[in-house]
Amino acid sequence: xxxxxKRIYMSIVFLxxxxxxxxxxxxxxxxxxxxxxxxxxxxxxxxxxxxxxxIREALYFTLLIAVISTLVSTIVGTIAALGISNMSKxxxxxVLNINNLPVLNPDIVTGVAxxxxxxxxxxxxxxxxxxxxxxxxxIPYVILAVLPKIRQMNKHTAEAALDLGAxxxxxxxxxxxxxxxxxxxxxxxxxxxxxxxxxxISFFTAGTSVTNLSxxxxxxxxxxxxxxxNALSTLMFTTVLILMLIINKKTDKGxxxxx
Amino acid sequence: MSKNLIELKNLTKRYNDMTxxxxxxxxxKENEFVTLLGPSGCGKTTTLRMIGGFEDPxxxxxxxxxxxxxxxxxxxxxxxxxxxxxxxxxxxNVYENVAFGLRVKKVSNDEIDRRVKRMLKMVDLxxxxxxxxxxxxxxxxxxxAIARALVNEPKVLLLDEPLGALDLKLRKEMQIxxxxxxxxxxxxxxxxxxxxxxxxxxxxxxxxxxxGVIQQIGTPEDIYNEPINRFVADFIGESNIIEGVMLxxxxxxxxxxxxxCVDKGFALNEPVDIVIRPEDIRIVVNPDEGMIKGTVTSVxxxxxxYEMIIxxxxxxxxxxxxxxxxxxxxxxxxxxxxxxxxMKRGDVPCSKEEEEG
Numbered sequence: 143x144x145x146x147x148k149r150i151y152m153s154i155v156f157l158x159x160x161x162x163x164x165x166x167x168x169x170x171x172x173x174x175x176x177x178x179x180x181x182x183x184x185x186x187x188x189x190x191x192x193x194x195x196x197i198r199e200a201l202y203f204t205l206l207i208a209v210i211s212t213l214v215s216t217i218v219g220t221i222a223a224l225g226i227s228n229m230s231k232x233x234x235x236x237v238l239n240i241n242n243l244p245v246l247n248p249d250i251v252t253g254v255a256x257x258x259x260x261x262x263x264x265x266x267x268x269x270x271x272x273x274x275x276x277x278x279x280x281i282p283y284v285i286l287a288v289l290p291k292i293r294q295m296n297k298h299t300a301e302a303a304l305d306l307g308a309x310x311x312x313x314x315x316x317x318x319x320x321x322x323x324x325x326x327x328x329x330x331x332x333x334x335x336x337x338x339x340x341x342x343i344s345f346f347t348a349g350t351s352v353t354n355l356s357x358x359x360x361x362x363x364x365x366x367x368x369x370x371x372n373a374l375s376t377l378m379f380t381t382v383l384i385l386m387l388i389i390n391k392k393t394d395k396g397x398x399x400x401x
Numbered sequence: 402m403s404k405n406l407i408e409l410k411n412l413t414k415r416y417n418d419m420t421x422x423x424x425x426x427x428x429x430k431e432n433e434f435v436t437l438l439g440p441s442g443c444g445k446t447t448t449l450r451m452i453g454g455f456e457d458p459x460x461x462x463x464x465x466x467x468x469x470x471x472x473x474x475x476x477x478x479x480x481x482x483x484x485x486x487x488x489x490x491x492x493x494n495v496y497e498n499v500a501f502g503l504r505v506k507k508v509s510n511d512e513i514d515r516r517v518k519r520m521l522k523m524v525d526l527x528x529x530x531x532x533x534x535x536x537x538x539x540x541x542x543x544x545x546a547i548a549r550a551l552v553n554e555p556k557v558l559l560l561d562e563p564l565g566a567l568d569l570k571l572r573k574e575m576q577i578x579x580x581x582x583x584x585x586x587x588x589x590x591x592x593x594x595x596x597x598x599x600x601x602x603x604x605x606x607x608x609x610x611x612x613g614v615i616q617q618i619g620t621p622e623d624i625y626n627e628p629i630n631r632f633v634a635d636f637i638g639e640s641n642i643i644e645g646v647m648l649x650x651x652x653x654x655x656x657x658x659x660x661x662c663v664d665k666g667f668a669l670n671e672p673v674d675i676v677i678r679p680e681d682i683r684i685v686v687n688p689d690e691g692m693i694k695g696t697v698t699s700v701x702x703x704x705x706x707y708e709m710i711i712x713x714x715x716x717x718x719x720x721x722x723x724x725x726x727x728x729x730x731x732x733x734x735x736x737x738x739x740x741x742x743x744m745k746r747g748d749v750p751c752s753k754e755e756e757e758g
Contacts, residue, residue, distance in 0.1 A: 296487070299488045302489075303490075305455075305482045305550075323492070
């Protein structure tokens with residue numbers, strides 16, 4: 143009895159959480175253009191998506207920015223995490239708190255702040271500014287993903303490599319980086335997901351020359367919701383879902399991930 | 402006589418205001434098993450890390466085969482280390498862990514294979530090549546760490562509390578295995594531990610350290626039977642330490658008693674510390690037959706012997722005997738002159754800070 147109650151309660155919670163997305167997915171296959179009526183099953187909206195030049199371009203920018211910002215933020219974040227782990231205790235606490243602030247800061251504040259910065263330094267808003275913004279907001283997450291892996295490592299691991307004759311560079315390449323690789327990969331996945339996912343910060347830093355998928359969905363929705371938006375949103379949701387599953391699978395293997 | 406391999410001269414290391422190692426001098430010979438022994442914070446690990454190249458000395462020199470080693474980076478020293486908690490490479494299997502040092506030196510694959518296999522056989526891990534190091538027990542990981550170091554055929558192996566993480570039984574087994582290995586490969590071992598029993602069991606030479614200063618260097622027998630001062634006597638085994646006065650050569654006095662001893666060379670009436678090991682006190686049933694009269698106040702069974710506390714009118718004595726005397730019984734205690742170890746007082750070496758403070 144008690145078990146049944148628990149199950150029902152859980153189901154209701156999940157229903158509330160996922161009902162909107164399920165509706166969205168269902169309607170992305172709806173033949174009727176109406177938002178309330180079911181007109182039969184179709185893949186048309188998905189084909190329409192790829193015929194639309196605007197959407198193809200937005201997809202291109204979204205992926206390009208996600209890939210570059212993931213690469214850069216992962217490298218910068220990993221180096222930063224290695225540095226932080228070698229700091230004194232006080233220094234580490236200070237830097238980590240500074241690092242955590244942007245994570246907790248509302249996206250809108252970060253977005254407006256970045257926009258203000260770019261405009262005041264007379265950098266024209268566009269692809270580059272959006273890319274910089276994505277790199278900036280991803281780095282703290284990469285640091286948070288890599289640090290626990292460094293902490294897990296025996297503190298003498300680097301010394302052991304040197305002891306066996308490895309130069310510092312060789313030790314970094316063949317021992318330290320491989321040892322913390324699971325953390326680096328989760329950091330990269332998180333950065334990639336965040337970049338694809340982001341609307342608010344992109345919206346303020348993109349200017350008018352570039353558009354990514356989330357900005358496109360937003361502007362399309364303002365002009366009235368077309369069924370292609372449902373299809374596009376479904377695809378974005380699925381991509382993020384797959385990434386999350388990969389991240390979680392890695393966590394199951396006993397590897398540390400935050401978030 | 403084997404030749405000197407490592408020499409430490411006035412070696413000093415400071416951290417901020419703290420002197421971790423204070424001007425120590427030590428000579429280590431080829432094939433010697435040397436143990437640095439002391440309580441935590443005594444500077445033994447810092448000394449080892451300076452020899453390994455992981456800490457830079459603030460003053461003094463390290464010589465290796467007569468050549469100055471101070472400015473040689475760790476990865477160029479012909480010295481290998483077994484670290485605390487092993488520091489194995491968890492992303493590599495057992496084979497690759499052991500092969501690491503040889504791969505760095507660009508040894509041919511055939512040779513690597515031959516040497517790694519031979520080494521794994523020596524540490525009794527043949528067949529474990531493909532295993533993940535995380536899946537091994539503590540003792541097995543320990544042996545991988547030793548194999549990883551020894552496969553490079555170093556002249557010196559540094560071991561930093563290598564058995565600290567193992568349980569008592571395994572520790573005893575590994576002590577014997579380590580000794581066997583050291584004898585069969587003929588390598589100098591410099592071993593750091595805080596476990597006095599381990600030090601006495603394994604070493605050719607024990608170096609007792611406290612507060613960054615070497616207290617005594619000697620064979621295990623020397624250190625145990627003839628501790629140079631109160632600290633060494635207290636740290637190595639259990640002991641009764643008594644303040645007394647050296648009346649003249651071979652005559653020492655305490656608590657109003659005058660006893661014969663085998664020590665000489667002290668000034669007349671020089672204040673001294675006297676050590677009597679608990680197993681060297683004999684008990685006689687008739688109190689009048691003993692040099693010291695006392696009452697048994699506590700009896701604890703320790704397996705091999707009974708540990709008793711016997712109170713005279715002046716002090717308590719710790720006594721270990723295989724025969725038990727019940728609590729409350731009045732007995733006599735006797736000590737042979739050879740079992741009375743007289744130590745100078747006041748020459749306890751200690752760090753500069755302590756002298757100032």
